[in-house]
Amino acid sequence: KRIYVAVFLAMCTVPMLFYPFSKSGAALEKRDPVKTPSLTADGMLNNDFSGECEAFLADRLPFRPAVLSAANAVKSGVFKSDAANVVTGRDGWIFCEASVADYMNTNALSDERLRSIAVSLSLLDENVTSKGGKFLFVPMPNKASVYSEFMPSRYRKANTNNLARLQSMLAANKVSHIDMLSLMNEKKSFGLYHKRDTHWNYYGALLGYYGITDAMGKKHKMYDDTDYVPKKIWRGDIDKMLYPFIGTRDYQYDLNISFEPFEFVI
Secondary structure, eight states, X not given: OHHHHHHHHHHHHHHHHTGGGOOOOTTTTTXXXXXXXXXXXXXXXXXXXXXXHHHHHHHTOTTHHHHHHHHHIIXXXXXXXXXXXXXXXXXXXXXXXGGHHXXXXXTOOOHHHHHHHHHHHHHHHHHHHHTTOOOOBOOOOOHHHHOGGGSOTTSOOOSOXXXXXXHHHHHHTTOOBOOXXXXXXXXXXXXXXXXXXXXXXXXXXXHHHHHHHHHTTOOOOOOTTOOEEEEEXXXXXXXXXXXXXXXOOEEEEEEOOXXXXXXXXX
């Protein structure tokens, strides 16, 4: 019993020795770091100091990324439950929890708010066009909207959402825009989004390039004869949230594309 108590106390004490060298894992976990607690607040004694101090120490807990990764591996990998603001989907797909509200349409904007957005965009369109420019609004669907079949069944997809309702108002206000959701749904079998990232892969970006330049009426080069070689080299941003210590690599398309040097100007 004495040995057990000694080992337990040692396990609790050893991490304390590493606190001076430990940093916040906020960057890996895609969140803001916990602020340093203060004894005073608004010129008075800070009654929340103990709680803030506990949160500050927990944020900088030595080996925190490894501990979180191990815990999330059990939650997400074994029990397929949500963890670290990440939704565990089917067949290795994971989604950002922030997209669930849009997926289920629980964040529905009022018609007045959407109409205000459409009118504001129409004024931008009018202003740019009057100066000889070309305006194009490109609303982007999130990954769950395109690959809803990989979302967990416990989340029920709504028949409509803010994007669909907004696009009908954009058409009514004659705002130049592109329906990226329909465009991506047509090519989704190619795999346009990373399984473990919120963003397109390089093939999805190429499709977006085609869609936007076509909608702008711009001539562009086609890369239909380009080799698309999938390589398991990508570390997704959602995967970093779930496994901040050691994560799972995702496939990325290695596009064999040669191009001339260019400059991007704002």
